[in-house]
Amino acid sequence: MSAASRAEAPAFVAKTKAGRITDFVDARVGGSGILREFGRKVFPDHWSFMFGEVALYSFVILLLSGTFLTFWFDPSMAETHYDGSYLPLKNVEMSVAYSSSLDISFDIRGGLFMRQVHHWAALLFVASIGVHMLRVFFTGAFRKPREMNWVVGSVLLILAMAAGFTGYSLPDDLLSGNGLRIIDGVIKSIPVVGTYTSFFLFGGEFPGTAVIGRLYMLHILLVPALILLMIVLHLFMVVVHKHTQYPGPGRNDGNVVGYPLGPVYAAKAGGFFFIVFGVVALMAAFFTINPIWNYGPYDPSPVSAGTQPDWYIGFVDGALRLMPGVIGDFHFEYVIFGYTLTLNVLLPALVPAGILFTVMFMYPWIESWITKDTREHHVLDRPRNAPTRTAIGVAGFVWYCVMWAAAGSDLIATHFHVSLNDVTYWLRALFFIGPVIAFIVAKRVALALQRKDREIALHGRETGRIVRLPHGEFIEVHAPLDEYKRYKLVGFESPSPLPAVPNDHGIVTRKEKQRAFLSKWFFEDRVAPATPAELEAAHGHHAPAVEAGEESKSLSH
Amino acid sequence: MKALSQKRRHPLAVIALLLMGLLVTGGLYAIATTVNEAKASTTSFTANDTAEGEKLFEANCATCHGMGASGSQDGPSLVGVGAASVDFQVGTGRMPMQMNGPQAYKKPAQFNEAQTHQLSAYVASLGAGPAIPEEHLLDEQGDAAKGGELFRVNCAMCHNAAAAGGALTRGKFAPALADVSGKHIYEAMVTGPQNMPVFSDANVTPEGKRDIVTFLKQIEANGSPGGADLGALGPVAEGLFVWVAGLGVIIAFTIWLTSRTS
Numbered sequence: 001m002s003a004a005s006r007a008e009a010p011a012f013v014a015k016t017k018a019g020r021i022t023d024f025v026d027a028r029v030g031g032s033g034i035l036r037e038f039g040r041k042v043f044p045d046h047w048s049f050m051f052g053e054v055a056l057y058s059f060v061i062l063l064l065s066g067t068f069l070t071f072w073f074d075p076s077m078a079e080t081h082y083d084g085s086y087l088p089l090k091n092v093e094m095s096v097a098y099s100s101s102l103d104i105s106f107d108i109r110g111g112l113f114m115r116q117v118h119h120w121a122a123l124l125f126v127a128s129i130g131v132h133m134l135r136v137f138f139t140g141a142f143r144k145p146r147e148m149n150w151v152v153g154s155v156l157l158i159l160a161m162a163a164g165f166t167g168y169s170l171p172d173d174l175l176s177g178n179g180l181r182i183i184d185g186v187i188k189s190i191p192v193v194g195t196y197t198s199f200f201l202f203g204g205e206f207p208g209t210a211v212i213g214r215l216y217m218l219h220i221l222l223v224p225a226l227i228l229l230m231i232v233l234h235l236f237m238v239v240v241h242k243h244t245q246y247p248g249p250g251r252n253d254g255n256v257v258g259y260p261l262g263p264v265y266a267a268k269a270g271g272f273f274f275i276v277f278g279v280v281a282l283m284a285a286f287f288t289i290n291p292i293w294n295y296g297p298y299d300p301s302p303v304s305a306g307t308q309p310d311w312y313i314g315f316v317d318g319a320l321r322l323m324p325g326v327i328g329d330f331h332f333e334y335v336i337f338g339y340t341l342t343l344n345v346l347l348p349a350l351v352p353a354g355i356l357f358t359v360m361f362m363y364p365w366i367e368s369w370i371t372k373d374t375r376e377h378h379v380l381d382r383p384r385n386a387p388t389r390t391a392i393g394v395a396g397f398v399w400y401c402v403m404w405a406a407a408g409s410d411l412i413a414t415h416f417h418v419s420l421n422d423v424t425y426w427l428r429a430l431f432f433i434g435p436v437i438a439f440i441v442a443k444r445v446a447l448a449l450q451r452k453d454r455e456i457a458l459h460g461r462e463t464g465r466i467v468r469l470p471h472g473e474f475i476e477v478h479a480p481l482d483e484y485k486r487y488k489l490v491g492f493e494s495p496s497p498l499p500a501v502p503n504d505h506g507i508v509t510r511k512e513k514q515r516a517f518l519s520k521w522f523f524e525d526r527v528a529p530a531t532p533a534e535l536e537a538a539h540g541h542h543a544p545a546v547e548a549g550e551e552s553k554s555l556s557h
Numbered sequence: 558m559k560a561l562s563q564k565r566r567h568p569l570a571v572i573a574l575l576l577m578g579l580l581v582t583g584g585l586y587a588i589a590t591t592v593n594e595a596k597a598s599t600t601s602f603t604a605n606d607t608a609e610g611e612k613l614f615e616a617n618c619a620t621c622h623g624m625g626a627s628g629s630q631d632g633p634s635l636v637g638v639g640a641a642s643v644d645f646q647v648g649t650g651r652m653p654m655q656m657n658g659p660q661a662y663k664k665p666a667q668f669n670e671a672q673t674h675q676l677s678a679y680v681a682s683l684g685a686g687p688a689i690p691e692e693h694l695l696d697e698q699g700d701a702a703k704g705g706e707l708f709r710v711n712c713a714m715c716h717n718a719a720a721a722g723g724a725l726t727r728g729k730f731a732p733a734l735a736d737v738s739g740k741h742i743y744e745a746m747v748t749g750p751q752n753m754p755v756f757s758d759a760n761v762t763p764e765g766k767r768d769i770v771t772f773l774k775q776i777e778a779n780g781s782p783g784g785a786d787l788g789a790l791g792p793v794a795e796g797l798f799v800w801v802a803g804l805g806v807i808i809a810f811t812i813w814l815t816s817r818t819s
Contacts, residue, residue, distance in 0.1 A: 047811035054807055088701045088775055105782070112783055123799040124807075131804065174709065174718060175791065268814055275810050283803055288783030289795050294719035294776070296709045304713040305723025305731065311796025408793040410724035419659070419728035 039262030044245040048139075051132035053269060055160075057276040058125035059227065062163075065118040066220065072108055074100040075170065075216035077209040086293050094172075094297030097212045101171035101292055116284035122167060123289075124280060126160045126312040133157065137363070137393050139380035141244045143373070147364035149237040154360050156230045159223055161312050166219035168290075168310055172212055175290070177298030178307045180207065182317070189345035207300065244380050249487045253378045308407055316353055318406030322428050323348035352403060359396065370518045372498055384453070385492040387446035388522045394442035395435035402430045443525065450527035456481065457489040457530045458538035480539070490529045497523040601689075602640075602678035610679025613672055617653055626683055631657075638748065639686020640677035645744035647673045649737070651751070659728035660751050687747040694767045695739040697774045704772030707765050711756060719789035720773055725752055735777050739770040 014020045026032050043049075076096035082089045084099070085106050104111035133153060136142055142150035165183075169176045184206045188194045203210030242256050251257050259265045283289075295304065309317050323344050325332065332344035359366075367389065368374065383390040405412065406427045413420035460478035468474050481489070500516035502508050530538075564570065614626065621632030628634030635642075646652035650664040668676065677689065709718060715731035717723045722733035729752045734742065746766050749755035761769070780786075787794040 045815045047808065047815045050811040050814070054811075088705050088772055088779070090702045092702050092706060116783055119795075120799065120803065123795060124803050127799055127804055128807075174713075272810070272814060275814075276807060279803065279806050279810075283799075284784075286784045287798060288781050288786050290792075291719065291781065291783055291786065291789070293782070294789065296705060296718060299709070302709045302713055304709070304718035305715050306717045306721065306791045306793070308792045310792045311799070314792075314796065411790055411793050413724040413728075414722060414730050417728075419726075420724045421727050 035262070038239075039260060039266075041239065041242075041261045042256045042258045043243050043261060043265050044256060044258035046246060048135045049243070050272065051128045051135060053272060054128035054276055055125055055132055055156075056231065057273045058121045058128060058280070059231070060273070061121040061277055061280055062118060062125060063224065065114050065121060066224075068114045069104060069111075069118060070220060072100060072104050072111065073097070073170070073216075075213045077172065077207075077212050089293060089296065092297060095212070097170065097172040098292070098297050101173070105293065113284055116287075116289050117280055118167075119289045120283045120287075121280050122164050123310060123312075124276075126157075126164055129153075129157050129160055130312075133360075134393070134397070138383040138390060139244070139246075140377065140386055140389065141380055142364045143377040144364075144368065145241055145376050146237070146244075147368075149234060149241065150364050151361055152230055152234045152237065154357070156227065156234065158357070159227045159230060163219065163223045163227060164310055164312055166215045166223060168313075169215050170212060170219060171290075171292045172298050173292040174295035174298050174302060174304055175292070175307060177207065177300070178303055179309050179313075180211065181300065182309075182320070185345060186349040189342045189349065191339070191341055191346075207298070242378065244378055247379050247382065247488060247491055249484050249491075251379055253376060256378070306410060311404070314407035315356075315400055315403035316349060318403035318409070318427075319348035319352045320345070321409055322403065322406045322424065322431055324428075352399075356396065356400065370515060370522050371495065372515075372519075373495075382488075382492065384446040384449040385494065387443045387450070387525060390446045391439045391443035395439040398438035399431070399435040402427055402434045406431075447525055447527055453489040454527060454530050457486055458534060490535075492529055494526045494528050495523050496526065602674075602681060606675045606678035607682045609672075610675035610677070610682075613668070613676050614679050617667075618676075621654075626680060635680050635683065637684035637686045638680060640681035640689050641687040641744040642748040642750065643677040643680045644673060644689050645741050645748060645750055647676055649741055660730065663732060687744070690740060690743045690747070690763075690766075694763055695743060695770060696767075697739060697771045699764065699768035699771035701768070701772045701775045703765070704768030704770070705776075707761060708769050708772055711761060712769070715753075717789070717791075719786075720776070721789040734773055737773075739774060742770050742773060743767075 012023065014023045074096050078096045079093060080096050080099050081091050082094055082099050082102060083091070084103050086102055089102065101115075104115055106112070136150065136153070165179070169180050184198055184202065187198045187201065190197065198206065201211065201214070202208040203214075243258070245251050245256055245258065248257070259268075296302075308314060323332075325344050332342070332347070334341045334343070381389075383393075406424070409423045409427065410420060412418070412423050460480040463477045463479045465477040466474055467477055497520040498516065499519075500508050500512045503512065614622075615624065618626070618635075621629060622635050623629040623632070626635035643652075646661075647668055648666060650666040651661040653667055654661045655664065666673070680686075681688070708716075708720075712720075715723050715725065716734055717731075720734035723731050725731060731753070743766055744750075745753060746756040746761065746769070747758075756766070781789070787798055
């Protein structure tokens with residue numbers, strides 16, 4: 001600011017003391033500029049856009065409740081004899097970590113509640129990330145310019161699982177120890193480096209005396225820090241890219257229709273935080289989670305029935321349960337140069353998860369390579385309007401769910417009074433054919449919904465009113481849609497397959513042929529949106545209908 | 558010692574050694590096998606009980622277990638299973654069996670206490686077997702913490718650490734133990750009903766069994782300190798709950814929060 005302009009503008013002096021302090025701060029950090037910029041940020045309103053927020057709020061709850069727990073939790077694997085107030089474990093030999101977890105549960109005011117808040121919030125954190133990602137995938141929100149943010153989100157999912165697993169292992173109860181034992185087994189199954197890695201991680205032979213302390217550091221320091229960093233990146237990119245919106249009249253790739261952040265959206269989002277906190281608090285108050293006192297201290301010999309990981313690791317556990325040890329005479333265990341290669345552990349533990357995460361990370365690029373779509377997209381697809389993508393998503397989801405269900409195979413068996421072996425056989429079959437069936441069914445459903453949309457756009461909504469015409473014909477009266485509703489049904493893209501094109505040298509490469517093949521597979525089955533001409537024709541067809549007035553109204557645009 | 562070493566090449570030395578070996582193994586075996594059934598006292602049963610029990614047995618059980626409980630193609634012989642076995646199987650309603658299957662289900666008992674007692678008397682009279690446990694073993698005054706340790710090491714792999722039950726192969730299962738009387742728990746350990754192994758007194762001492770019963774009754778009486786226990790089934794039930802109830806409620810809120818627009 002130059003001296004001249006300062007002289008011109010009358011110096012602003014706030015009337016109240018609070019105002020003067022605000023002005024002082026603002027003049028130095030430029031808060032009002034930031035607030036003006038962010039306050040005007042527009043966010044579209046839709047319930048499915050709020051799962052990312054749920055994840056964020058769950059994370060805040062996790063930080064708050066987790067901090068409380070660190071005040072009393074002692075991650076030591078030293079041996080002690082329990083001397084707290086839970087009688088069925090009185091004088092039982094256990095680690096200090098387990099003993100302090102029990103103390104948090106029984107002898108620290110509010111401790112059990114906070115433990116349950118922390119654990120429920122953790123389950124909700126990963127669940128809301130999952131639902132958020134499903135929403136992003138099925139609406140095509142990962143397309144340009146948001147591919148990088150999709151990757152950051154995927155990293156967040158893995159970090160959330162890592163945070164959950166390291167936390168799950170901390171209380172050193174029987175359940176968490178069994179979980180660690182499985183991880184140890186998986187690590188040891190990795191060829192060549194497995195055993196060394198396991199010894200490195202556990203500081204010697206499993207379980208050792210070091211692992212809880214190490215996991216604790218990862219759980220309270222490294223993983224949350226990485227999550228925070230990724231959240232910052234994620235939100236920064238949301239601000240840069242602006243939020244996506246569902247298709248609708250007046251919405252296009254150049255605008256965002258919704259409420260500004262301040263004041264409406266800020267108030268809504270702030271209130272929503274307390275709603276999420278309230279829901280988690282109610283769950284923690286009324287429903288027990290991870291009753292560590294039931295499981296007893298960890299001891300490598302006993303394994304309780306119903307030993308499962310938390311839900312987000314379940315699909316890996318399920319894949320392990322599905323893997324047969326031998327098929328007929330075919331073994332999965334080999335001894336090569338004196339080293340044992342246990343494929344019956346290595347394959348199920350790493351391959352399905354590997355495929356799932358690789359495809360997840362790569363998907364934005366896979367799709368844009370097939371479709372050659374390099375435009376920016378800010379308007380979302382309705383899932384039915386991208387039938388092949390929707391089908392791919394559903395197939396992947398079903399595949400995941402089959403493995404997920406397999407982690408509860410014993411409970412399925414006991415609660416539905418069926419044979420555990422049969423559950424496993426069925427799930428093994430579904431592991432292979434489930435995604436295929438899901439792909440076909442989802443694609444057909446999407447196409448059928450598109451046809452229904454087209455039908456409604458062209459001929460209006462069935463009213464159920466049957467009218468008899470003077471010459472005896474019966475017709476059902478169709479009410480035409482208003483413009484806004486029709487826009488939703490006709491305003492989408494339906495690309496046709498892109499044939500292979502030669503490159504600059506006039507050669508159609510093998511890769512381009514593969515791309516063309518995939519493009520055909522991707523776009524072959526398509527329902528084109530009703531064109532204005534078709535709409536015109538369809539309405540013309542109904543001209544002699546009784547409700548002439550209504551008809552002419554709908555033709556007028 | 559010298560005399561013994563001098564006689565070691567005596568023609569009868571081999572026979573003497575063989576005899577000694579047989580006596581030792583036989584004696585040890587006799588001791589080992591009677592550890593579990595020594596308490597097969599039929600003292601509390603009267604002759605009348607046995608006679609009445611026989612009538613009941615012939616009318617209700619002999620179809621499968623054969624006359625004189627000698628077994629048939631449809632059911633095993635019951636000679637030597639002991640009173641505890643009958644008291645458990647009949648007392649919990651598992652016998653008479655509803656239908657053939659991987660495992661008999663618990664159901665309302667078909668016989669009243671007196672009849673069960675008579676049936677037990679009859680079967681106990683056929684051969685020595687585990688007896689119905691004495692009252693002092695069922696007083697639930699043992700060491701719960703010790704019982705908990707025994708339970709986790711011996712029972713939890715099938716019955717679940719919180720005694721909520723678990724699956725076995727091919728439709729068999731280990732039932733949940735809530736609402737099972739201490740007597741029946743004890744009898745199950747001694748007799749190994751259905752697919753359960755026998756936990757003989759050499760394996761888990763009577764005091765240990767008393768501790769286990771104490772532990773189970775204590776955790777049952779304690780209830781769930783953290784709120785509704787969701788079946789005590791562990792992370793699967795918790796995951797299901799957070800997805801259905803937790804996210805369900807939150808989705809309802811999101812719809813409410815965004816319902817005013819578009």
